[in-house]
Amino acid sequence: GENVEQHPSTLSVQEGDSAVIKCTYSDSASNYFPWYKQELGKRPQLIIDIRSNVGEKKDQRIAVTLNKTAKHFSLHITETQPEDSAVYFCAANTGTASKLTFGTGTRLQVTL
């Protein structure tokens, strides 16, 4: 089955700096890669996603890149703000069954 690894487990940046979180996946058949943000005690919220036929996608301060050959994808957050502080999860989906395999999460702390 699919295996997703995520690094780093914790990340501390100063407000205004950029943050990058990286994930690798094992199943070359995976075709959909969402990123979720989870604040303490709340539900995971979909913040951006990318499909296997696209190499990069951007939404305001957030971007995701995908390298199918290397089987890795990354989340980039620019101009970080304190409200970006949360746990971020990457995930990979294989086929149309919408079964997501999640990474172990990255706790992002944005300091003033």
Added chain:
Amino acid sequence: ETGVTQSPTHLIKTRGQQVTLRCSSQSGHNTVSWYQQALGQGPQFIFQYYREEENGRGNFPPRFSGLQFPNYSSELNVNALELDDSALYLCASSLGGTTHNEQFFGPGTRLTVL
């Protein structure tokens, strides 16, 4: 916020008991997936229901079962509860049968097994 709701919010059970968790999917969605999220970890896929049929299952024992109703709401049942079943149980709704895979999560049910 998504239109996905779950009940109850919190639940405390003792070992060996049975529990039923409920999920209402977002309007227009016909697929519900259930995930278990242990403290400090990512969600783990339990199973998925698409048009009232189980459509994929993760590495969970048969005492985890579920069903989906004609209105696409869903239940997760766990029998013979164990201490390790303590976790946040999340459901996610999506539109199956298309290339759109976006899943939207409910707020979760926090289950504590004593």
